[in-house]
Amino acid sequence: MVLVGVAVGGALALVAVLIPWLPSADAEEAGPVDQVYWFVTIICIVIFALVAGVSVYAVWKFRAAPDDEDDGSPIHGHTGLEVVWTAVPAALVTAISIYSGVVLVQIERIPPEHRVVEVTAQQFAWSFTYEENGTQITSGTLALPVDQPVELKLTARDVIHSFWVPEWRMKKDAVPGIETDIVVTPSKVGNFTVVCTELCGLGHATMRAQAVVLTQQGFEDWLREQRRLAEQAGSAQGATLFTQQCGTCHALADAGTTAEVGPNLDNVLPGKGADFIQESIVNPNAEITPGFQPDVMPGNFGEVLSQQQLDSLVEYLQEVAGQR
Numbered sequence: 640m641v642l643v644g645v646a647v648g649g650a651l652a653l654v655a656v657l658i659p660w661l662p663s664a665d666a667e668e669a670g671p672v673d674q675v676y677w678f679v680t681i682i683c684i685v686i687f688a689l690v691a692g693v694s695v696y697a698v699w700k701f702r703a704a705p706d707d708e709d710d711g712s713p714i715h716g717h718t719g720l721e722v723v724w725t726a727v728p729a730a731l732v733t734a735i736s737i738y739s740g741v742v743l744v745q746i747e748r749i750p751p752e753h754r755v756v757e758v759t760a761q762q763f764a765w766s767f768t769y770e771e772n773g774t775q776i777t778s779g780t781l782a783l784p785v786d787q788p789v790e791l792k793l794t795a796r797d798v799i800h801s802f803w804v805p806e807w808r809m810k811k812d813a814v815p816g817i818e819t820d821i822v823v824t825p826s827k828v829g830n831f832t833v834v835c836t837e838l839c840g841l842g843h844a845t846m847r848a849q850a851v852v853l854t855q856q857g858f859e860d861w862l863r864e865q866r867r868l869a870e871q872a873g874s875a876q877g878a879t880l881f882t883q884q885c886g887t888c889h890a891l892a893d894a895g896t897t898a899e900v901g902p903n904l905d906n907v908l909p910g911k912g913a914d915f916i917q918e919s920i921v922n923p924n925a926e927i928t929p930g931f932q933p934d935v936m937p938g939n940f941g942e943v944l945s946q947q948q949l950d951s952l953v954e955y956l957q958e959v960a961g962q963r
């Protein structure tokens with residue numbers, strides 16, 4: 640019976656390992672995390688096959704005959720068996736905790752040379768702030784150079800969110816009032832998705848951002864472009880801000896955004912003045928567009944954006960509204 644259990648467990652473990660169930664592993668930290676995952680999963684599969692095998696066998700072998708009304712025969716336990724089924728799980732659980740502890744220390748070690756990006760979560764958007772040569776750059780996209788460790792310092796403005804890029808495996812909560820951090824070393828160039836994995840409100844499912852891993856040269860070009868945009872003034876800055884802060888929810892042809900979480904601004908903006916636009920941004924619940932829910936659009940743009948940024952955004956939207 641034990642042999643059958645182990646054979647079935649072994650076969651299932653092969654199915655688990657040979658089929659690619661997990662997303663590709665595209666950061667240095669992903670390898671050790673996957674090894675812990677499979678270590679635990681294979682132990683679980685073999686133990687499950689064994690326990691299920693014994694249970695099914697016992698149900699079949701020791702079942703009562705239909706006319707058997709007797710009490711079962713008294714049983715006094717089996718000390719040897721009890722020692723085994725206590726000692727084996729204890730050893731396995733200890734092995735799991737030691738192994739995952741070792742991996743945790745390994746992947747959380749902050750290397751001496753690393754870049755820092757501040758990650759801010761709010762209902763329902765991510766923003767990423769870089770401090771490069773004295774200039775502060777904020778972007779709605781997380782761009783990183785390949786093969787370089789980066790420390791992401793996470794915080795939240797309103798409720799608890801959680802940062803996760805499945806292909807990097809690393810995941811941690813972003814909590815209001817404190818700073819948490821993870822270190823990640825992306826190992827593959829490409830586009831990935833940052834997802835929020837902590838149910839954080841009505842728009843939780845839309846709380847996604849793009850993570851772009853670039854070559855060293857590509858990353859430097861990106862930084863230069865961001866610095867240029869940050870130095871722009873007026874409606875040009877407003878256009879950039881719109882793409883970063885609003886484009887994940889609103890469609891606007893001029894900005895090339897197509898999201899449908901909020902109203903299509905090409906339809907609602909024409910004819911609207913600066914006061915209305917400003918009020919809609921700072922105080923979105925003052926008037927709810929028919930067909931949409933309150934409390935989806937973040938209510939704190941008045942604090943998140945500087946007065947100058949707000950002005951340039953309103954100027955830009957007014958310009959777009961006037962064009963049509």
Ligand code: HEC
Pocket residue numbers: 762763764842881884885886887888889900901902907916919920923924926927928931932933934935936937940952
């Ligand atoms: C998380 C999604 C989300 C984000 C981000 C967001 N909005 Fe909204 N927005 C909505 C929703 C939903 C509504 C409709 C409900 C309401 O009126 O509050 C709305 C309403 C509006 C309206 C009113 C439209 C009308 O019918 O009059 C304007 C204007 C607007 N948003 C502009 C912006 C601007 C500018 C930004 C960026 C600073 C932004 N929004 C960011 C979801 C969002």
Ligand SMILES: [Cu+2]
Pocket residue numbers: 760761762763799800801835836837838839843846
């Ligand atoms: Cu969230």
